[in-house]
Amino acid sequence: MEDVLTVRRWRRYGADRLYVTRGTGARVGSVDLQSGEVVVDDPLLEGRLRRAAQAYLRADVTELAMTVPAPGVGALDPVDESALQAWLGGDDWDTIDLAAIRGERGSSVRTRLERMADEGWQVVHDVPLGRQGSLVEHLVVGPGGIFTVAERRHAGQHVVVEGRTLRVDGCSTSYLRDARLEAARVRDALLAAACAAVNVRGVVVVQGELEMRTVQPGHDAFAISRQDLQTVFRALPVRLDPARIAAIAHVARQSSTWSH
Structure with a gap:
């Protein structure tokens, strides 16, 4: 089974965050693009939230819908996992390096x-x-x-x-x-x-x-x-x-x- 995560960016009043929701509209969590803080409603979904946030930042779009394995489903097979990791740039899915993704290491x-x-x-x-x-x-x-x-x-x-x-x-x-x-x-x-x-x-x-x-x-x-x-x-x-x-x-x- 697969789930669809939607990522939207919210920038107002000095705040800059990504909000991630599931296909049902249920909230998954958020990523603060200024502090790097990750807030997730269900710990089981944190890895999926981070994947979706990485994909959004790399795509540079206003809204991103991303298909991911549904909670409780086993790991991807090696071929699919390699393909997805290559698409995301080879980074560790458990780490979102916001400075690198947004080009803000001294040169933004x-x-x-x-x-x-x-x-x-x-x-x-x-x-x-x-x-x-x-x-x-x-x-x-x-x-x-x-x-x-x-x-x-x-x-x-x-x-x-x-x-x-x-x-x-x-x-x-x-x-x-x-x-x-x-x-x-x-x-x-x-x-x-x-x-x-x-x-x-x-x-x-x-x-x-x-x-x-x-x-x-x-x-x-x-x-x-x-x-x-x-x-x-x-x-x-x-x-x-x-x-x-x-x-x-x-x-x-x-x-x-x-x-x-």
């Missing part, structure tokens, strides 16, 4: 942005934009201006940016359009919170084989590779002085700014 977008603090940049993470549960992954305020930053993972895929279009393995995406819309919403919220004459641009940070066919940093939304993130931000012309940066960052950290 969050870490790279925070390293620019000494150069006058301030970052607000997981900004709750509006009442519908939307989150801005990173809001960056610094000498070069104000930016929303979102990461898109396409390891091993060919990503081409040309004009206002971003394609992954030849397929067009809405990444740049979404970044423009998100930046516009952030700008409107800051204006409503009395930050006068602000301009916000969207940045899509790509993990993958990125080919740039257009020079973009002057656009209202642009894409860069993760390894070039700091270089591009440091090369931007100065638009904001330290006092203005501090004032805007202060407003950005107030929950009331984003509750409309």
